[in-house]
Amino acid sequence: MCNFTPEQLKLQKKVRAFIKAYIDPISKECDVTGVLPSSVFKAWADAGLACLVAPKETGGPELDTVTCTIVMEELGYAELGVATAFGANNLCSYPVLLAGTPEQQKKHFAPLLAGNYGAFALTEPKAGSDVGAISTTAKRDGDEYILNGTKCFITQGGVAATYVLFASTDKSKGSKGMSAFIVERDRPGLSIGKVEDKMGIHASNTVELILENVRIPAWHLLGNEGDGMKLAMMSLDAGRLMVAAQAVGVAQRALDECVDYIKKRVDSGKLLSAHQSVDFKIAEMATAIEAGRQLVYRGAELKDSQQPYSKYSAMAKLFCTDVAVQAATDAMEIMGAYGYTKDAYIEKVWRDVRILPIYEGTNQIQRIVISKAVLDKR
Ligand SMILES: Cc1cc2nc3c(=O)[nH]c(=O)nc-3n(C[C@H](O)[C@H](O)[C@H](O)COP(=O)(O)OP(=O)(O)OC[C@H]3O[C@@H](n4cnc5c(N)ncnc54)[C@H](O)[C@@H]3O)c2cc1C
Structure with missing residues (x-):
């Protein structure tokens, strides 16, 4: 794993202080109400972290991938729903970083850096894993495109000021006819449909987006017509490292909650931590989490050094998210009846982690x- 630089350690400390001041106090309430107070994201933006990957030229912090990984691991440890919500601004920015002109970058990053959410709108009711099957269309009409269709399960979609949205500009070409666009929330014809009532990560907002003859300027097309699939896949490669980082963070939280408990709980006249069978489970959890951490930081280092990393981000996403689900299950079992109650943070963690093996592929x-x-390769 990388040795963090003094700047990275300073940022890690800053994020931990932010979490203590702003996220820990609202975490439980947020889980119940499903509302992440806008003041929390505003404070995050005031701390200069609204969009970690926004380039310096646009006024952003332009953090490298290892540094983003550190931030996401901390957020995952604190509150997976908040990590998901805050992470949306990075995911929707990758296509703009990959293909956006300076004018498009300005257009996309200005609202994010001003403290607004952005969202990545790819999934549709009939196109989840098979993203090439999207049926939202973008029809060229003079200097504009007209968008029609429905997107679903869009993180922060209901509260976003801007979207990067994928639509087909040529259905006859299948996935090669897919294109990516910048679409502002206030365009006439764009509305929010169903708001999902999820099992966990309640701090994040997940909605359906409905597009009915939404007109956008033609210059909002990112790259060329037909570049959409490539941009979506490359963006998800980057995004999966962040999901893996969140997974490492939340898995570590499950372990820490469990360790705190077994050091206090007495059973059969001795502490739970004095039972070797319990301690062996702790050893397995700690080993798996550390292995996942190595994988995700290795992927981040590869990306930062411009080496191929797609396989690593997929491996990190697969391994770390499975580890997080297992860690939450093991921790809850070790914590017995208490772990199953809402008094125990692990109950929330157990619900939250179920999303990790599902989203972003x-x-x-x-x-x-x-x-x-x-x-x-062979
Ligand atoms: C909370 C939440 C937030 C989300 N946020 C976003 C977002 O911000 N933007 C966005 O665009 N999308 C978002 N999504 C959508 C998410 O990325 C999709 O749900 C995911 O890609 C899977 O698609 P699906 O649910 O349609 O599952 P399906 O594609 O229907 O898959 C169902 C099952 O079949 C399996 N399967 C499918 N195809 C294959 C195959 N070829 N080989 C083997 N197994 C296969 C899958 O692994 C899965 O187990 C979000 C979803 C959730 C739940």
């Missing part, structure tokens, strides 16, 4: 990416 899809990379 299910873990089955990661297996496809990894096996393809391995087989193509």
Whole structure:
């Protein structure tokens, strides 16, 4: 794993202080109400962290991937729903970093850095894992495109000021006819549909977006017509490292909650931590979490040094998210009846982590990416 620089350690400390001041106090209430107070994101933006990857020229911090990983691991440890919500601004920015002109970058990053959310709108009711099957269309009309269709499960979609949205500009070309666009929230014809009532990560907002003859200027097209699939896949490669980082953080939280408990709970006349069978489980959890951490930081280092990292981000996403789910299950079991109650933070963690193997490409899809990379090499 990388040795963090003094600047990275300073930022880690700053994020921990932020969490203590702003996230820990609202975490439980947020889980109940499903409302992440806007003041929390405003404070995050005031701390200069609204969009970690925003380039310096646009006024952003332009953090490298290892540094983003540190931030996401801390947020995952604190509150997976908040990590998901704050992370949306990075995910929706990757296509703009990859293909945006200076004018498009200014357009996209200005609202984010001013303390607004952005969202990455790819999934549709009939196109989840098979993203090439999207049916939202973008039809060129003079200097504009007209968008029609429905997106679903869009993180922060209901509270975002801007979207990077994928639509088909040529259905006859299938996934090669997919294109990416910057779409502002206040465009006439764009509305919010169903708001999902989720099992966990309640601090994040997940909605359906409905597009009915939404007109956007033609210059909002990112790259060329047909670049959408490539931009979506490259963005998800980057995003999966962040999901893996969140998974390492929340898995560590599960372990720490469990360790605190077994050091206090007496059973059969001795502390739970004095039972070797319990301690062996702790050893397995700690080992798996550390292995995941190595994988995700290795992927981040590869990305930062401009080396191929797609296989690593898929491996990190697959491994770390499975580790997080297992850690939450093991921790809850060790914590017994208390772990099953809402008094125990692990109960929330157990619900929250279930999303990790699903979003930004299910873990089955990661297996496809990894096996393809391995087989193509031989
Ligand atoms: C809370 C939440 C937030 C989300 N945020 C966003 C967002 O911000 N933006 C966005 O665009 N999307 C978002 N999504 C959507 C998410 O990325 C998709 O749910 C995910 O990609 C899986 O798609 P699906 O749910 O349609 O599952 P399906 O594609 O229907 O898959 C169902 C099952 O079949 C398996 N499967 C499918 N195809 C294959 C295959 N070829 N080989 C093997 N197994 C396969 C899958 O692994 C899965 O187990 C979010 C979803 C949730 C729940």
